[in-house]
Amino acid sequence: MRPSFPALPAFALLLNALIWGISWWPFRKLEALGLHPLWATALIYGFSLLCLLVWRPGAWRGLVAHPALWALMGASGLTNVGFNWAVTVGDVVRVVLLFYLMPAWSILLAWRLLDEKPTVGALLRLGLALVGVIVVLKTPDSPWPVPESAADALALMGGFCFALTNVLLRKLEATPDASRALAMFSGGTVMAATVALIGVGQGVVSPLPTPSADWLPMALGLSGAFLAGNLALQYGAARLAAHTTALIMLSEVLFASGSAVLLGAAELTARTLTGGSLIVLAALLATWPSRRAA
DSSP, rough: OOSSSSSHHHHHHHHHHHHEEEHHHHHHHHTTTTOHHHHHHHHHHHHHHHHHHHHOOGGGHHHOOOTTOOOOOOHHHHHHHHHHHHHHHOOHHHHHHHHHHHHHHHHHHHHHSSSOOHHHHHHHHHHHHHHHHHHHHTTTOOOOOOOOHHHHHHHHHHHHHHHHHHHHHHHTTEEEEEEEHHHHHHHHHHHHHHHHHHHHHHSSSSSOOOTOOOOOOOHHHHHHHHHHHHHHHHHHHTSHHHHHHHHHHHHHHHHHHHHHHHHOOOOOHHHHHHHHHHHHHHHTHHHOOOHHHH
């Protein structure tokens, strides 16, 4: 029987969480140099896609043999669109907390897609996380808890798609590793570029700038980091239960929040701290099923 919490997949997920958690800083630096986060995302995943095709040129056959990988492509791509854009333009702590409603989404998606019927405890955690989101979103001036900004909406969308990505990785664990990676890298490239082109047409995204020594080295370095992080995510999430993956990936909250507060990119209000504590507590309680299964 597969161990409930093997060390190597767990460390792989921690690596991915670290990369995502501090990625807001280079994305902001790149935007300051004229490269919008959507174009940066497309270039990052385009680089990863090129590396993968050089290493495994036959990986595309898996997309033909396993049509469900196209769903993984879409979910992974929208995850990056939502998170990378939101963390560049919004308050980092708030964005990451809303993104990490992801464990709650995982409960619902695993129920629907993996036939993992939630326990009473899981449903209570879901309710706790939703209360946390309501606290974060509800302001004294608004009658309903709704997103205050585009960054809020992007973070919520990205978190849902990230939960879907993790659940699909579990569902598709029998497919070739290279084909899963190809789906994820293609999704990041195609979805980011498509949304960027639409944004340029609407006047909300700046056009892709001419390659420059000012931003190109940083973009290439970030590409290498995301390549390592996504391979780590694929490896870890395909080998651990969905709720365990969600819990470990919660460490991104610590990486992102700590770095953002230290660098002055986030504001810790009482409302954010209260709601965030409920969201984090709901995710921490997800360790219980793992321990019982051990």
